[in-house]
Amino acid sequence: MKHLLLLPLLLGLTSPVQARVDPEVHKLCKGAKDYLGCVKAQSGESRSNSINPLQTIGAIGNRCPVRHAYAGGGQCGEVVKKSFGLALIASPANAIALQEGQKAIDAIGIWRAGLSEKPRNRRFYGLGKLTTAVFDPQCPAKEPALYTKSSCDEQPKAPTLSEIGYFFKPLTQKKPLKYWNEELEKLYGVKNLATDAKNYGSSKNRKPAPCLSGKPRPYPIVAAI
Numbered sequence: 001m002k003h004l005l006l007l008p009l010l011l012g013l014t015s016p017v018q019a020r021v022d023p024e025v026h027k028l029c030k031g032a033k034d035y036l037g038c039v040k041a042q043s044g045e046s047r048s049n050s051i052n053p054l055q056t057i058g059a060i061g062n063r064c065p066v067r068h069a070y071a072g073g074g075q076c077g078e079v080v081k082k083s084f085g086l087a088l089i090a091s092p093a094n095a096i097a098l099q100e101g102q103k104a105i106d107a108i109g110i111w112r113a114g115l116s117e118k119p120r121n122r123r124f125y126g127l128g129k130l131t132t133a134v135f136d137p138q139c140p141a142k143e144p145a146l147y148t149k150s151s152c153d154e155q156p157k158a159p160t161l162s163e164i165g166y167f168f169k170p171l172t173q174k175k176p177l178k179y180w181n182e183e184l185e186k187l188y189g190v191k192n193l194a195t196d197a198k199n200y201g202s203s204k205n206r207k208p209a210p211c212l213s214g215k216p217r218p219y220p221i222v223a224a225i
Contacts, residue, residue, distance in 0.1 A: 022066055024066045025038075028066075060073075061074055061133025061135050062133065062134075062136055062139050062150055063135070064076030064131075064144070065131060069110055069147045069148065070147060070148055070149070071147075072146055074132060074133050075130045075132060075133065076131050076133050077128060077129070080125065080126060081123065081124075082099070082100075082123075083122055083124075084122050090121060090170075091121065092119055092120050092121040093167050093180055093194065094121075094171070094172055095122075096121065096124055097179060098176075103127070104180075104183075105180075106126045106147070107126060108167075108187075109146055109147035109187060110125045110127070111125070112157070112158075113147040113149075113153070115149070118166075136150060138152070139152040156188075157188070158193065159193075161193075161196055164193070165197045165198070165200040168180070168194055168198035169198065172194070172198055177194055177198065180194035181194045
């Protein structure tokens with residue numbers, strides 16, 4: 001009988017809390033024994049009296065809070081939208097490198113991890129405030145791949161030349177191009193990806209129309225009238 005009387009009180013305390021919780025966080029935590037603790041962890045809030053099972057064995061967290069991406073070293077960065085105040089007549093590669101410096105690669109990494117749209121020179125996404133990754137027993141006990149949400153996610157694949165060609169056109173200066181080649185190789189293991197993407201589809205790489213197959217193509221015979 002006492003339990004029945006306490007039930008409405010407990011429901012009354014829980015409902016307002018759930019009403020303020022992000023739907024994505026609630027979905028992750030609805031089955032957890034410590035609902036409030038799970039919500040705080042997934043929201044990037046730390047609890048001094050909680051113990052991370054991965055930390056006890058000298059490892060790091062394997063999941064980032066909602067709207068965050070893994071930045072390395074056990075840290076997650078908030079995925080934030082960035083933009084330029086003025087229109088720039090330049091390739092996105094030049095524009096983003098000009099604004100972001102060494103962090104420009106974040107725009108590509110976040111996109112390839114499926115957390116944003118394709119980066120453009122006036123709108124792209126980067127990493128903001130950092131927070132510590134948390135432990136999710138439902139994912140492998142290992143470090144997540146860069147820019148993913150958790151160790152449950154697969155390593156993002158390198159973009160194809162057709163997917164990324166727009167990013168390096170119309171012009172890319174020599175210094176930024178060197179930066180992009182180096183950073184893309186670190187991230188995806190593909191050499192000269194930026195240079196190849198910049199030259200992708202250019203007229204100097206195309207064969208004349210009659211020779212697209214590698215063999216001379218006979219022109220149609222037009223009868224004289």
